[in-house]
Amino acid sequence: MAAVEHFDVIVIGTGAGGGTLAYRLAPSGKRILLIERGDYVPREKDNWSTKAVNLEGKYNTREVWRDAAGGELHPHTNYWVGGNTKFYGAALFRLRREDFGEIKHWGGPSPAWPISYEDLEPYYSQAEHLYQVHGRRAEDPTEPPASAPYPHPPISHEPRMQQLSDDFARLGLKPFHVPLGVMLNEQNPRASRCIRCETCDGHPCLVYAKADAQVLCVDPALEHPNVTLLTHAYVSRLETGPSGRDVRRVIVERDGVTEAYSADIVVVSAGAINSAALLLRSANDKHPRGLANGSDVVGRHYMGHVNSVLMAVSKCPNPTVFQKTLALNDFYFGATEWDFPMGHISFVGKLDGDTLKAGAPAIAPGWTLELMAKHSLDFWLTSEDLPDSNNRVTIDRAGNIVLTYQPNNEEGHTRLIEKLKGLMKQQTKCRVHGHECHEGLFARSLYLGQRIPLAGVAHQNGTIRFGHDPETSALDVNCKTHEVDNLYVVDASFFVSSGAVNPALTVMANALRVGDHLLERLK
Numbered sequence: 098m099a100a101v102e103h104f105d106v107i108v109i110g111t112g113a114g115g116g117t118l119a120y121r122l123a124p125s126g127k128r129i130l131l132i133e134r135g136d137y138v139p140r141e142k143d144n145w146s147t148k149a150v151n152l153e154g155k156y157n158t159r160e161v162w163r164d165a166a167g168g169e170l171h172p173h174t175n176y177w178v179g180g181n182t183k184f185y186g187a188a189l190f191r192l193r194r195e196d197f198g199e200i201k202h203w204g205g206p207s208p209a210w211p212i213s214y215e216d217l218e219p220y221y222s223q224a225e226h227l228y229q230v231h232g233r234r235a236e237d238p239t240e241p242p243a244s245a246p247y248p249h250p251p252i253s254h255e256p257r258m259q260q261l262s263d264d265f266a267r268l269g270l271k272p273f274h275v276p277l278g279v280m281l282n283e284q285n286p287r288a289s290r291c292i293r294c295e296t297c298d299g300h301p302c303l304v305y306a307k308a309d310a311q312v313l314c315v316d317p318a319l320e321h322p323n324v325t326l327l328t329h330a331y332v333s334r335l336e337t338g339p340s341g342r343d344v345r346r347v348i349v350e351r352d353g354v355t356e357a358y359s360a361d362i363v364v365v366s367a368g369a370i371n372s373a374a375l376l377l378r379s380a381n382d383k384h385p386r387g388l389a390n391g392s393d394v395v396g397r398h399y400m401g402h403v404n405s406v407l408m409a410v411s412k413c414p415n416p417t418v419f420q421k422t423l424a425l426n427d428f429y430f431g432a433t434e435w436d437f438p439m440g441h442i443s444f445v446g447k448l449d450g451d452t453l454k455a456g457a458p459a460i461a462p463g464w465t466l467e468l469m470a471k472h473s474l475d476f477w478l479t480s481e482d483l484p485d486s487n488n489r490v491t492i493d494r495a496g497n498i499v500l501t502y503q504p505n506n507e508e509g510h511t512r513l514i515e516k517l518k519g520l521m522k523q524q525t526k527c528r529v530h531g532h533e534c535h536e537g538l539f540a541r542s543l544y545l546g547q548r549i550p551l552a553g554v555a556h557q558n559g560t561i562r563f564g565h566d567p568e569t570s571a572l573d574v575n576c577k578t579h580e581v582d583n584l585y586v587v588d589a590s591f592f593v594s595s596g597a598v599n600p601a602l603t604v605m606a607n608a609l610r611v612g613d614h615l616l617e618r619l620k
């Protein structure tokens with residue numbers, strides 16, 4: 098192995114957490130090394146092919162994990178510069194203020210965070226600016242207070258979505274525009290980077306108009322001469338000094354060669370599953386259960402949301418191109434007849450026949466997949482799953498990832514589905530088919546072959562939780578490990594509870610917060 102090159106900071110992973118942190122640290126002039134196992138997503142027509150992306154999984158990792166029974170698990174996750182933000186739907190929500198406190202759910206308590214909403218609020222505003230969020234304040238009834246307006250106006254609804262929004266409002270609900278990180282300028286279309294296409298959610302953006310961590314954070318960070326990026330560089334292990342109190346070497350496998358790097362500060366941001374696996378793989382005699390894992394929480398409390406995709410099929414077609422503009426949070430904390438949280442209702446990108454082949458719904462009588470997709474509104478329902486210590490990431494003898502997961506807190510989700518069914522029956526009569534237009538709701542199976550909740554890993558979080566108590570958490574409130582003085586974690590691992598809105602903005606805001614702490618420490 099060649100001589101070890103030393104940096105001020107090493108950041109492992111370039112997604113929502115690592116990319117955002119690099120952006121915050123770059124102007125400091127400190128020597129920063131970003132280590133990313135993937136490459137840049139190639140810019141090619143397949144970026145926008147639903148066949149290539151959804152049916153063939155062209156950009157998914159080919160890595161094979163295991164489930165608890167030893168069965169093969171093909172995770173739906175992506176290893177590229179920018180991490181999963183290259184593929185995300187860019188729905189950029191703040192957690193609700195209440196999510197930071199303890200909340201009673203049907204399935205048990207959702208625990209309180211060691212920081213309050215107010216602690217994170219300034220960073221949410223900064224993250225919304227950095228990721229160019231388009232939205233409108235005060236429409237969403239559960240929205241927490243914000244110190245700044247959204248930097249851009251909301252993305253407008255297309256006619257079918259506007260009609261549904263009007264129907265929901267007529268029923269006394271408060272539909273709102275989804276806060277979205279797409280660089281669409283509807284006021285001046287010729288100046289708009291985004292062209293409002295149908296292949297956004299789940300796809301990389303061919304024209305770099307999605308607010309992802311590569312385009313908005315990693316590439317700008319690399320304009321600073323003090324920042325270096327290694328791609329195709331897989332971090333296999335972290336090694337400590339003899340006391341076990343500091344990481345001395347970051348071991349990297351790159352192009353078939355093993356290399357080592359060192360830094361004053363090492364930040365792990367490989368995604369909640371890979372970060373936990375890395376710490377577990379890095380066990381040594383001072384850390385026999387895994388690095389920084391005296392508490393035995395590393396890898397535990399894996400959460401990924403309880404999610405469903407539901408297609409509301411109508412006799413009339415749904416010609417919407419960009420469907421992800423509308424959401425409902427009226428049942429986030431419950432309803433008059435049910436005292437427990439149910440969750441969040443929004444949309445996935447418009448489904449098509451190819452996408453449906455990868456997780457076919459029960460086909461409505463007399464319909465084909467292609468036809469169903471042309472006539473459906475495609476809902477995305479999210480409910481909170483609770484941090485069960487038995488839902489966990491472990492590694493097998495060969496160092497491969499094993500994911501053990503039993504869904505929990507499902508009753509609220511079932512009731513949310515029932516609510517949506519009820520609402521869809523009350524849509525305005527269509528002029529051609531009257532109330533008969535609506536054919537019902539069909540679940541799209543998210544789980545290929547029903548093997549494992551694959552889609553669950555898209556919202557992975559909670560595996561290296563932060564907290565005040567080293568007995569029950571692995572990270573302190575600054576996301577530094579309790580046991581290793583120069584080791585931090587800034588991806589979605591730090592979550593204590595998952596809330597029921599999409600996680601990325603919270604990861605980004607927290608990375609900015611930890612970034613400020615590190616800038617102080619590096620002074």
Ligand SMILES: Cc1cc2nc3c(=O)[nH]c(=O)nc-3n(C[C@H](O)[C@H](O)[C@H](O)COP(=O)(O)OP(=O)(O)OC[C@H]3O[C@@H](n4cnc5c(N)ncnc54)[C@H](O)[C@@H]3O)c2cc1C
Nearest residue numbers: 110112114134176180181186187188332367588589599601
């Ligand atoms: C299809 C899809 C749609 C989504 N839609 C939304 C949405 O609309 N809104 C939302 O808020 N969230 C969404 N998400 C989730 C969102 O993308 C994640 O919450 C977010 O990216 C998590 O950030 P992270 O930093 O924890 O991990 P990631 O963004 O996954 O970054 C981890 C990085 O670490 C790298 N890495 C992993 N292991 C190693 C290693 N050993 N060595 C070196 N590098 C390594 C990976 O290649 C990756 O670049 C979506 C996800 C998917 C897959």
Ligand code: SF4
Nearest residue numbers: 291292294297302306
């Ligand atoms: S909708 Fe806009 S941001 Fe999304 S993929 Fe299309 S052009 Fe890119």
